[in-house]
Amino acid sequence: MMRWLDMAQFNLRLILKHRFRTSMVLLALIIGVSAVNLMIGLGEGARLFVLGEFSFLGKNTLIVMPGKKETTGGMPPITGASPRDLTLQDSEAIARLPAVKRMAPLVVGLAELSYQGRVRESIVVGTHADFQFIRQLSLRQGRFLPASELHLAQAIAVIGPTLKRELFGPEPALGRWLRAGDRRFRVIGVLESKGVALGMDFDEVMLVPVASAQTLFNQQGLFRVFAEVRAFGRVEATRAQVIQVIKARHDHEEDITVITQDAMLSAFNDILKTITLGVAGIAAISLLVAGVLIMNVMLISVSQRTAEIGLLQALGANQRVLLQLFLSEALILGLLGSVLGLLLSEVVLAVGRFYFPAMPLHSPLWAKVAALGVALTTALLFAYLPARRAARMEPVAALNEEKGV
Amino acid sequence: MSEKAPLVQLRAVDRHFLLGDQTVKALDQVTLDIHAGDYISVMGPSGSGKSTLLNILGLLDQPSGGEYVLDGQETSGMSEVQRAAYRQREIGFVFQAYHLIPRLSARANMELPLMLAGYPAKQRAERVEPLLQRLGLQARASHLPRQLSGGERQRVAIGRAMAMHPKMLLADEPTGNLDTRSGAEVVALLEELNRDGITLIVVTHDIELGKRAPRQIKMVDGKIAKDLILTAKAHPA
Numbered sequence: 001m002m003r004w005l006d007m008a009q010f011n012l013r014l015i016l017k018h019r020f021r022t023s024m025v026l027l028a029l030i031i032g033v034s035a036v037n038l039m040i041g042l043g044e045g046a047r048l049f050v051l052g053e054f055s056f057l058g059k060n061t062l063i064v065m066p067g068k069k070e071t072t073g074g075m076p077p078i079t080g081a082s083p084r085d086l087t088l089q090d091s092e093a094i095a096r097l098p099a100v101k102r103m104a105p106l107v108v109g110l111a112e113l114s115y116q117g118r119v120r121e122s123i124v125v126g127t128h129a130d131f132q133f134i135r136q137l138s139l140r141q142g143r144f145l146p147a148s149e150l151h152l153a154q155a156i157a158v159i160g161p162t163l164k165r166e167l168f169g170p171e172p173a174l175g176r177w178l179r180a181g182d183r184r185f186r187v188i189g190v191l192e193s194k195g196v197a198l199g200m201d202f203d204e205v206m207l208v209p210v211a212s213a214q215t216l217f218n219q220q221g222l223f224r225v226f227a228e229v230r231a232f233g234r235v236e237a238t239r240a241q242v243i244q245v246i247k248a249r250h251d252h253e254e255d256i257t258v259i260t261q262d263a264m265l266s267a268f269n270d271i272l273k274t275i276t277l278g279v280a281g282i283a284a285i286s287l288l289v290a291g292v293l294i295m296n297v298m299l300i301s302v303s304q305r306t307a308e309i310g311l312l313q314a315l316g317a318n319q320r321v322l323l324q325l326f327l328s329e330a331l332i333l334g335l336l337g338s339v340l341g342l343l344l345s346e347v348v349l350a351v352g353r354f355y356f357p358a359m360p361l362h363s364p365l366w367a368k369v370a371a372l373g374v375a376l377t378t379a380l381l382f383a384y385l386p387a388r389r390a391a392r393m394e395p396v397a398a399l400n401e402e403k404g405v
Numbered sequence: 406m407s408e409k410a411p412l413v414q415l416r417a418v419d420r421h422f423l424l425g426d427q428t429v430k431a432l433d434q435v436t437l438d439i440h441a442g443d444y445i446s447v448m449g450p451s452g453s454g455k456s457t458l459l460n461i462l463g464l465l466d467q468p469s470g471g472e473y474v475l476d477g478q479e480t481s482g483m484s485e486v487q488r489a490a491y492r493q494r495e496i497g498f499v500f501q502a503y504h505l506i507p508r509l510s511a512r513a514n515m516e517l518p519l520m521l522a523g524y525p526a527k528q529r530a531e532r533v534e535p536l537l538q539r540l541g542l543q544a545r546a547s548h549l550p551r552q553l554s555g556g557e558r559q560r561v562a563i564g565r566a567m568a569m570h571p572k573m574l575l576a577d578e579p580t581g582n583l584d585t586r587s588g589a590e591v592v593a594l595l596e597e598l599n600r601d602g603i604t605l606i607v608v609t610h611d612i613e614l615g616k617r618a619p620r621q622i623k624m625v626d627g628k629i630a631k632d633l634i635l636t637a638k639a640h641p642a
Binding site: 001002003006010013014307313314315316317318320321394396399 | 518
């Protein structure tokens, strides 16, 4: 039986000899393989980018919202009035649950801020001391909201760095009083710059105690309650407890929605994964085109090499050897094309990372394995028909087909 | 003639082809014994069945009827794999058109049967080097077929046929494409191999070449018209 190394060498000589048809087949394979790898790389990059944007909370944080949404996952009911408000007393009940480590209520509104004639419209968030840990905020100056009684409407504020610059300029902001709507707040802290996370730019917000925000906006209902669970394994159980506690307080009506960050993320994750696979599937069609090209090239090769096939038969090559010989030629072409295609797409992804550092443009290992696998399978499948035609030739007919050299 | 069982026994062998709705009898009731070490020429007009006979002897083609016993084995019972394996080990072919692989050097062409049989490179070189020497091709070993003369190409083809040390050498018009001088060289080479013990069967149009063989078969219309066996004295060589 012919040795694999000899077979590879025999085929390599053939492949090098027919440079034009080799380069055509390789080009088709390179386009196909790199398209698959690139599409998956881009899709994965987009997915990780979006997940990164959304994972601003710790893994074990529950988000409690007023109103009931029947399906899990997807976006929470941001608008839509609920019949019953989520109150500060409700949030205190949640905080009393033994599994809840930290709790931060949230009231959000828009207010006009001013300091010595400089006016700026800004988001004002009413919350509590624990919010600093739940959202992992750090301070540049001063201190965060104190852990005082929830109902205490102190006239103090923590502002984002952009807001500080725009209202105070180079002047120190700590200890100064700024005006928000018809009230005044004393600045007790300035946040460290954090950047945008899911539409809320903490560089531009003002944080005040939750009771202060309630009076500022004349609104009793809470926008959200964040609850951090002590242990990750108890997230689901605690979620049920929260629903139960609020239900008991709301005349046994389940009128809140509690989501975990995981539920939200997995919904996005599923959508983005599906898109990635869909796009990769479309790219894989280009590999099919490469396969058809391989088949045609091989069919031409078989008919051109008829006399050679006859000779190989005379020299003792049986059908299986001929089949192996022709299939291994396709395999070598497939391997070469796949490796070059992977290299090309990795270079493109690296260039993409250079220009868009925020996007994690990496194709995972499975993408490379899949692209390689599909390319090799295509090459072998489409080479099979020509290879079988070669193997089944009648030796006498093949030898008499044309005169050799 | 040897007392041992013949290497080749053909019994009433037919080979029919369908040409449109007409059956052509390329071989018609051919009965023939060939002993190991024989030197036989097969002559006859075009279409008389000489090449068909050679193809059947070389297991490249199968009889439509009759019996072909080769080396004590009834060939109709052999599988495709067994036939290929026997060809590989025991039969060397020399063609009028050489049938060298154009992208391989002379040496690589001669190594081809050894490569197909799975010999490692070192053993291939050990087999082919003495052949190159004997055929006077050492200086041409790295040349491609198109860089060789017709006579050199046919010598490479003979080297390839001999690489596996076969029992039988089948030559179909080996001098057909060669000038007189190169043809004579090739014939001398084939006869030398026969004197070393190989069974040599030469199909030819060339009467001069055909007459050199101690046994001369003439074919007409698929039948053996004449089977002339010369005594050792009458041997022209």
